[in-house]
Amino acid sequence: MTGDAVVVRYTLSDFYGDESERAAVYGLQERLRAALDGAGEFGGNEFGDGGVTLFLYGPDADRLYAAATPLLRELPYRPARVRLRYGDPRDEVCREGDLDGDLPAERPPARRWIRAAEGDVFRVPVDASRSALGQVVAVSGPWVLVVIFDEPAFDADILLMALTFDDCLAGGEWPIVERRPVRADVPWPVYKMSVTSMGTFVEDHFGNKFREATPEERRTLRSRSQCSPEEVTDAARAAFGVGEWLDRYDYFIVDHQQTVARIIGSSADTLLRGHDVGNHGG
Structure with missing residues (x-):
């Protein structure tokens, strides 16, 4: 924004x-x-x-x-x-x-970084000679939804997906190599969010609500969570055989049973592909 x-x-x-x-x-x-x-x-x-x-x-x-x-x-x-x-x-x-104190009086000088955008294709260093390939599929302020492919090729299968800060893209740790249209087969994820006074809702990756969750969705859908870029890097390295695969990395594996297209329907899936991140619930 x-x-x-x-x-x-x-x-x-x-x-x-x-x-x-x-x-x-x-x-x-x-x-x-x-x-x-x-x-x-x-x-x-x-x-x-x-x-x-x-x-x-x-x-x-x-x-x-x-x-x-x-x-x-x-x-x-x-x-x-x-x-x-x-x-x-x-x-x-x-x-x-x-929050309860005084803030510094002076603003620091601007630090100009690379600006990540939807469609940016980037590399995640795996070891001294290999990199994983990924793409930014959605952006909201400092948050980016990224996918990592299971091979270093843009047409490879999507292996990992994560909501993270854009620090590694902005700072150059994940070098941006080109910008291409967002992959048409991105499995847009859905999550659940409980609101005490209102119930449990199905929401997208940026927290925009679609509708109230069914009892089955309340039981099976995951809660939305963000992570650091460093954790995404560690998960990508582990997926390519460098380092140990930790249980918490399972969250990044794409779940094709918990997608907008499957849970909400094709019209909402098309809406997200148009990069509309407003409240879908009306």
Whole structure:
């Protein structure tokens, strides 16, 4: 998303937080939507890894933070960190600090990085002589959905899929070699997300809801989770025989039973192939 951003990370009691914590977060989100009129908008959340991250977007990060701060500080979960990001996220022009304290007065100079985009084909170093090949299939702010092929060829089968930050692409650790149309056979994944006051929903890779989950989907669908680029690299290396394959890497293996086309239908699958990442539920 273009413009400035305010990103807040709260620490919760366990990996996704308990029901009362999630309910409090969802309540805060609704209050933020009402309070930010004119200053910006609430852009979504990411639960996982022992906390929750909230994303706010607007034309002026300072004004946005001033409008949101009273509400953000009401949520009691600590420690909590805040980052004000100015302009393109790849430039890393940010001020950050404790949510309850003062932020640095000065902005750092912009750091110009390579800008990853949908369709970018990149290499993941496996060892001194080999690389795995991958593609960026969707982008939302600093998040990228990437696939890794089972052979170093663009027409090879898709082996791994992960939602991760664009750090390795922006910094050059995953060299971008070309840009091609996103593969037509991308198995867009679906997940479940439980909302205490509303039920359990089927959602896409960026958290956009399709509809309420059926009892069977509540039992079988996975929860959405993001990971570091370094973990994707380790999984790719293990898949190519370099290093140990750990159980947690199983999450990256493409599950063709849990896709948009299979669970939601071909019309929603076509919508995602058009790169519309808005709320699909209407």
